[in-house]
Amino acid sequence: MAALRRRDFLFGSTAAFASFMSVRSGKAAEPRVVSLDYGLAQTLIEFGAPPVGLIDTQGWYDWVMEPPLPAGIANVGSNYEINMEMLQLLQPDLIISTPYLEWIRPLLETIAPVKSFPIHALGSSPYPHIVSATRELGQIVGRPQQAQDLIDRTERGLDAAKIATRRLAEQKLAIITFLNARNIRVYGPGGIFQDVFDRLELQNAWTKRTNEWGFGDAGLADLITMGDSRVFYMDPVPPDVLAGLTGSPLWQAMSFVQTGHAQRMASVLMFGALPSVSRFARLLAEVKV
Numbered sequence: 225m226a227a228l229r230r231r232d233f234l235f236g237s238t239a240a241f242a243s244f245m246s247v248r249s250g251k252a253a254e255p256r257v258v259s260l261d262y263g264l265a266q267t268l269i270e271f272g273a274p275p276v277g278l279i280d281t282q283g284w285y286d287w288v289m290e291p292p293l294p295a296g297i298a299n300v301g302s303n304y305e306i307n308m309e310m311l312q313l314l315q316p317d318l319i320i321s322t323p324y325l326e327w328i329r330p331l332l333e334t335i336a337p338v339k340s341f342p343i344h345a346l347g348s349s350p351y352p353h354i355v356s357a358t359r360e361l362g363q364i365v366g367r368p369q370q371a372q373d374l375i376d377r378t379e380r381g382l383d384a385a386k387i388a389t390r391r392l393a394e395q396k397l398a399i400i401t402f403l404n405a406r407n408i409r410v411y412g413p414g415g416i417f418q419d420v421f422d423r424l425e426l427q428n429a430w431t432k433r434t435n436e437w438g439f440g441d442a443g444l445a446d447l448i449t450m451g452d453s454r455v456f457y458m459d460p461v462p463p464d465v466l467a468g469l470t471g472s473p474l475w476q477a478m479s480f481v482q483t484g485h486a487q488r489m490a491s492v493l494m495f496g497a498l499p500s501v502s503r504f505a506r507l508l509a510e511v512k513v
Contacts, residue, residue, distance in 0.1 A: 254365050255317035258300060260332075262288050263354070263497035264320050264341060267361055269294060270499055271370040277314045279303060286460050288493045290503050311335050318364070339364070344415070344495050347436040351419040354497050378498045381505055386424045388509035396429035396453040397421070399489070402465045405472070406444050414438030415494055420504050429453035439494070444474055452479040456489040487511075 258277035259265040265278050269291045277298040278284075284293045298314055301307035306328060311319070316336045321329070323342050332338050341357040344350050355375055362371025399411045410430045411417040415438020421428050429450045434440040447455065455478075469475050480486050489507060493500040 254367075256315065257365065258311060258314060258316040258319045258336070260300070260303070260306070260319065260321040260325055261341075261495075262493055263343065263495055263500065264322075264357070264361065266291060266493070266499040267358055267371075267374070267497045268365065270374050271362060271365060271367040273365045273367055273370075275320075276316060277310065279306070287491055288496065288500070289491055290499050306332070308335070320361070343497070344438070345436045347414060349414070349419050349422075350416055350438070351501070354416075354501070358498055374498055378502050381502045382420070382423045385420075385505035385509040389424050389426060389511075391513040392454070392508060392511060393424075393426055395485070396427045396450070398429040398447075398450055398453055398455045399458060400447070400455060401458045402461050403441075404462060405465050405468050408442055408444060408447070409439045410434075410442050410446075411439050411494065416496060416501050417492075417494065417504060420501060420508070424505065424508065426508070429455070437495075444472075447478055447480075450478075450480060452483050452485060454485045454487075455480045456487060458489045459491040461488065 254273055257268060257273075257275045259268065259275040260279050262279075262284070265275050266288065268275050274294045274297060277300040278293075279300055280302050281293060281297055281299040298310055299307070300310045300314070303325065308331070311332070312335055319332050319336050319338045321332070321338055321340050322344070323340055324345070325332075326340065329338050329340070341353075341360070343353040343357055346353065358371050358375055359368070362368040399417050401409045403409060410432075412428055412430050412432075412434035414434055414436055418428060418438060420426075430440070432440055432442070432446075475481055478486070492504045492507065496503075
């Protein structure tokens, strides 16, 4: 019960936590933060205040790409198996996470207070929640101006991308990822890809239902209904899938393939924060039409 009261005091508000850190150190010091979420880690890195520990550092350049991962960040395991020994060694002041990992929260709280940021899987646009989390993280680590700068940079980037993608607006677009040679994931409302489409006034070719995470699982044959849309299949693509597309009668029969409107796109973290929003908008702006 004492631990619970202490946690409520620390996180009843962001200001309370900032005050605690200042008193504890005798100066305005940044807390040692471990991130169990790539999107939150992206945000801290953009502030110039990277976490001391992060899940699955090896996977950063498969899924996240931007910003570059600074050297010296400890790997604390994966979403499925957190390295509790490494967490203890890091002696964090704070562990940041998402509701996706609430099941492990009681164990994490034996090491440090946990702050969870609900951003994705809310059944609505994640963008406002990302902006709110960005501001709150800025307060927690003593970088409120850097947080506002990141928000402002993102907005300017979206405005620039809207101008640069006017020719893409003439055609419906779809973003997919290959799970295997027959099954795909298609993105729509509820995710950052749709948020960027909306801001750039681009049309999504996928009109079927998506889940609260902003994607729908489908079969390759479901893409036939898209007609001559422009389809981007996002990295990482399983090697056997790439090798099989050329010889796939189903893939080759798609209108968008026959017209040359299917193209590969570099990876963007679908559950990312503002850096992923900016990256996706920029990649669309760079598309040669």
